[in-house]
Amino acid sequence: MTKQISPAAGLDRHVGSARSRVDGPAKVTGLAKYAGEFAAPDLVHGYIVTSTIARGRITAIDSSAAEAVPGVIKVLTHENREKTAEKAKAYADMVAPPGTPLRPLHDANVLFSGQPVALVLAEDFETARHAAALVRVRYAAEAPETDLAALLPKAYDPPVKRDGIKPPPKAWGDADTAFGAAPIRVEREYRIADEHHNPMEPHASTVVVEPDGTYTVYDKIQGVANSLMYLQGAFGLKDDEVRVLNPYFGGGFGGGLRPQFQLFLAMLAARDLKRSVRVTLARDQMWSFTYRPGYIQTVTLGADEGGALQALKHHVVHGTSRYEDYQENGVNWSGVLYGCDNVTLSYNLVQRDTATPGDMRAPGAVSGMFGLESAMDELAYATGQDPIALRLVNYTDRDPVEDKPFGSKALKACFAQGAERFGWSRRDPKPRSMRDGRELVGWGVATGIWEALMMPSSVRAVLTSDGKLELGNSTGDLGTGTYTILTQIGADALGLPMEDVTTKLGDTKLAEAPVAGGSWTAASSGTAAMKACRNIASQVFVLARGMENSPLANVDFERVVFTGGRIAVAGEPERGVSITEAMRAGGFDRIEATEKAGPDTDFAKQYECYTHSAIFAEVKVDEELGQVRVTRVVSAIAAGKILNPKTARSQIVGATVMGIGSALHEESMLDHRLGRYMNRNFGEYHVPAHADIHDLDVIFVEEEDKANPLGVKGVGEIGIVGTAAAIANAVFHATGKRVRELPITVDKLL
Amino acid sequence: MLLEQSPPVSADTPIPITLTINGQRRELQVAPWTTLLDLLRERLDLTGTKKGCDHGQCGACTVLVDGTRVNACLALAVMKDGAEITTVEGLAGLGERKGSNALHPIQEAFIEHDAFQCGYCTPGQLCSSVGLMNEGHAKSRDEIREAMSGNLCRCGAYTNIVDAIEDVMHGGAR
Numbered sequence: 072m073t074k075q076i077s078p079a080a081g082l083d084r085h086v087g088s089a090r091s092r093v094d095g096p097a098k099v100t101g102l103a104k105y106a107g108e109f110a111a112p113d114l115v116h117g118y119i120v121t122s123t124i125a126r127g128r129i130t131a132i133d134s135s136a137a138e139a140v141p142g143v144i145k146v147l148t149h150e151n152r153e154k155t156a157e158k159a160k161a162y163a164d165m166v167a168p169p170g171t172p173l174r175p176l177h178d179a180n181v182l183f184s185g186q187p188v189a190l191v192l193a194e195d196f197e198t199a200r201h202a203a204a205l206v207r208v209r210y211a212a213e214a215p216e217t218d219l220a221a222l223l224p225k226a227y228d229p230p231v232k233r234d235g236i237k238p239p240p241k242a243w244g245d246a247d248t249a250f251g252a253a254p255i256r257v258e259r260e261y262r263i264a265d266e267h268h269n270p271m272e273p274h275a276s277t278v279v280v281e282p283d284g285t286y287t288v289y290d291k292i293q294g295v296a297n298s299l300m301y302l303q304g305a306f307g308l309k310d311d312e313v314r315v316l317n318p319y320f321g322g323g324f325g326g327g328l329r330p331q332f333q334l335f336l337a338m339l340a341a342r343d344l345k346r347s348v349r350v351t352l353a354r355d356q357m358w359s360f361t362y363r364p365g366y367i368q369t370v371t372l373g374a375d376e377g378g379a380l381q382a383l384k385h386h387v388v389h390g391t392s393r394y395e396d397y398q399e400n401g402v403n404w405s406g407v408l409y410g411c412d413n414v415t416l417s418y419n420l421v422q423r424d425t426a427t428p429g430d431m432r433a434p435g436a437v438s439g440m441f442g443l444e445s446a447m448d449e450l451a452y453a454t455g456q457d458p459i460a461l462r463l464v465n466y467t468d469r470d471p472v473e474d475k476p477f478g479s480k481a482l483k484a485c486f487a488q489g490a491e492r493f494g495w496s497r498r499d500p501k502p503r504s505m506r507d508g509r510e511l512v513g514w515g516v517a518t519g520i521w522e523a524l525m526m527p528s529s530v531r532a533v534l535t536s537d538g539k540l541e542l543g544n545s546t547g548d549l550g551t552g553t554y555t556i557l558t559q560i561g562a563d564a565l566g567l568p569m570e571d572v573t574t575k576l577g578d579t580k581l582a583e584a585p586v587a588g589g590s591w592t593a594a595s596s597g598t599a600a601m602k603a604c605r606n607i608a609s610q611v612f613v614l615a616r617g618m619e620n621s622p623l624a625n626v627d628f629e630r631v632v633f634t635g636g637r638i639a640v641a642g643e644p645e646r647g648v649s650i651t652e653a654m655r656a657g658g659f660d661r662i663e664a665t666e667k668a669g670p671d672t673d674f675a676k677q678y679e680c681y682t683h684s685a686i687f688a689e690v691k692v693d694e695e696l697g698q699v700r701v702t703r704v705v706s707a708i709a710a711g712k713i714l715n716p717k718t719a720r721s722q723i724v725g726a727t728v729m730g731i732g733s734a735l736h737e738e739s740m741l742d743h744r745l746g747r748y749m750n751r752n753f754g755e756y757h758v759p760a761h762a763d764i765h766d767l768d769v770i771f772v773e774e775e776d777k778a779n780p781l782g783v784k785g786v787g788e789i790g791i792v793g794t795a796a797a798i799a800n801a802v803f804h805a806t807g808k809r810v811r812e813l814p815i816t817v818d819k820l821l
Numbered sequence: 822m823l824l825e826q827s828p829p830v831s832a833d834t835p836i837p838i839t840l841t842i843n844g845q846r847r848e849l850q851v852a853p854w855t856t857l858l859d860l861l862r863e864r865l866d867l868t869g870t871k872k873g874c875d876h877g878q879c880g881a882c883t884v885l886v887d888g889t890r891v892n893a894c895l896a897l898a899v900m901k902d903g904a905e906i907t908t909v910e911g912l913a914g915l916g917e918r919k920g921s922n923a924l925h926p927i928q929e930a931f932i933e934h935d936a937f938q939c940g941y942c943t944p945g946q947l948c949s950s951v952g953l954m955n956e957g958h959a960k961s962r963d964e965i966r967e968a969m970s971g972n973l974c975r976c977g978a979y980t981n982i983v984d985a986i987e988d989v990m991h992g993g994a995r
Contacts, residue, residue: 091932091933091935092932092935092937094940095931095932095937096924096932097940098937098940098943099909099924099928099931099932099937099940099943099947100869100909100910100912100913100924100928101867101868101869101870101908101909101910101944102869102910103940104868105868105871105941108862108868110866141833142833195863196859196863197832197833197852197854197855197859198833201832201854269975270939270941270975271871271873271879271881271939271941271942271973271974271975271976272871272873272939272941273872273873319939319940320939321871321939321940321941322938322939322941322975322976323939324975351872353875354873354874354875354876354878354879549938549939550937550938550939550940550976551938552938717935718935720935721935721938721976721978721981722938724977724978724980724981725938725976725977725978726977727977728977728979729975729977752874752876752878753874753876753878753879753973754876754878758973758975759977759979760970760971760973760979761965761966761967761969761970761972761979761982761983762966762967762970764966764977764979764980766980767980
């Protein structure tokens, strides 16, 4: 098991304290540059033409009118483009699900509406956009299939499981018999709509052709290592031929995990023209790839009169594409969260003529937990219990699936502290019993759960004799605060002010790290950073101890502290030397260390690691108009140690906002005759705006967790899980109407 | 002068305009189909102003035109001939801070209140905040929320943004 070591040998100052983002000044002055903003001499602008049919073949492309426009350089299609890797496998990125990845402009086949069919290259953006509208594409169209409900009979168990996603566990007990015998029964279908990530920054790639023929690529991606792998696979590029950077990232939420087609097209064009190329997606094209797949799910709960679960079944069906079997953890939560002796969990896919769906903030948990936690609320009403009391009756300290204890699980404290802050005890459980003027008031609660993961990550640390520390790896800061927490960790480890620590991220020249996702970055990169800094600390200490007449001559490393730029004996601040002196005395200009961190397999053998939450929501519903406002949310979060309460709180608040969107606003609407999303803009696909967001309160219930030396479990996803269910439960409390299909729009309440 | 006597101008034929951008007077040749946003980002390397939707729906491109907040994606550059434009790059130099490198109070307040995450909507939120304060209509939190609703933030920093604006509006940052 991991030995607990404090980053600063007992002197925590920055870690655990609220600190402003170190990338703040760059972001408020406009100096932070995003993938589509890097300049290059003689830059070519690309504009993508996308398919208007969802299924069929291209029979002809006429680019002549586009090519006749002054300033247009070329129009690339499947007919005239450079040959790239033939095998589909070469296009598989680090997180690709099983199947045949999309090969842009590969052939005449159309697999979904919005698929790229041509790339117009021009001297300026306006010309490229104008000419793109002049490209004429003729198709032999086939009738698309996109209606999940209609396709349910074709649902299947994915034959090849996705890496890193556990399939549902084997059923235990006999859920059907137990359900039949249970005195209290709830069996309901719950649905959630397709949702698109829609980060504010549209996907973009700038491929810069360097004078020596190598490529410097700026790509919107949650981990540049993935883009590098993809480019190497698709174009056969060698390590020293391409470097990928993405220092700033305008929002991902999972939508930037996989390299997207604009990267491929920009590289294709750069190679063809031997010029630097930028391709940026238009907002409507952000509906042309990954999305959170809508669910049709059934939750079956059987309980005794006291609410103790006797049977639990959870079955999910969602869509995937024709070419990849995207899978997420939609039902396993139901086996982990509550103790029950008879459980059956199942998960099926349906092929549709859409792009492959993908991970979107707490993939699977947002959708699956909406079902489970809505059903638990229905069960609470069926048994006449308080919803929190029902959850406590079924509380489990062991993971029933793995039959192991949790490394930590402060969920009971989340309920207690959240309820106290929210004022839950003042709730009249009767629906339609609370009112504020013309609005009905409802209070709802739900539980959230997410995995606490680690992924193998490296960090390189460099200390120079001027007392400055630099940390770096290739992962991305998505706005999550990674720059800041790594800087805090480095500052504490070597006793430096944060101003003297620089963190660099998003560059394939830096130490290798995975994509940023799954809430694993703080634990993974954070631990690696701490280890690298401790390595450096031990090297500096040796130099300090070796100095002539060193005050540290007979002192062990375990007894010194690093503080104020000095190494001193713990408790004797005067007895020490400065880092700068020690390095100069030892004749070192710089000291480097690269360390790797990954999951603690010993710990994982004994414990299961999850984050938990209790979400309390207040809604006010206009009785005549059916309009719902979420006026208050209290999120009580148990996620281990919080490195930076300021940025961590923002993660939770931001996830809550997206959860409100999921509950009330977000719905990508397919026209099944065309197989095409119809509301591809912010006017018709609603994400929460300022006016939709009221009081959001966050409580961190800190836990001691030993899965990693920092005690960190991750906060990126947990804030959104359960939010939609808490809101739907509050809507029921307010109105007496149980809405089982998200989003809860006006029409469903009138 | 009658319209038909003007020489024919096509969408991509540059015409001369003058803009004062962040205090600097610029004589420019701009094609009529070029938006103020694309002019800033693609021609003048002022990429601080962001393109989120190009349809006036997200507010990421908000700049100040003669002190009023405007979606730069919905304004053709030629329509703004003679105007004074302030982008996020020029916020720090507004008003009495002219020439100093200090941040504008709203920029400081955004950092202090963690009013952004990915930072992509931030320049628009900042310019919109300054525009809102220039207008002087919004006072309460509800009014600020309403008047800032043209600026979307997918990271969901809304409550912190309102905190930052309130802070500056009612007595300066911190």
